[in-house]
Amino acid sequence: YRQVFDYLNGDYNDITLCAKGTAATRQLAKRQLTWLRHWPGGYRFEAEDPAIVSNIIAAMAQYQMNSY
Numbered sequence: 001y002r003q004v005f006d007y008l009n010g011d012y013n014d015i016t017l018c019a020k021g022t023a024a025t026r027q028l029a030k031r032q033l034t035w036l037r038h039w040p041g042g043y044r045f046e047a048e049d050p051a052i053v054s055n056i057i058a059a060m061a062q063y064q065m066n067s068y
């Protein structure tokens with residue numbers, strides 16, 4: 001949001017807004033991935049894997065079996 005406020009204040013143009021917004025989004029995603037990597041017991045799935053849905057269902061079933 002900071003980038004939009006700076007744009008609305010006239011600090012830079014729309015091209016710079018897009019560039020700064022993209023950079024901020026990438027930085028946020030990187031921080032989120034770092035946080036998730038350090039989460040114990042977390043699962044990681046490849047988004048491009050055609051079997052992603054069945055892999056998630058299998059992981060959920062395994063988790064449920066181990067929880068009870």
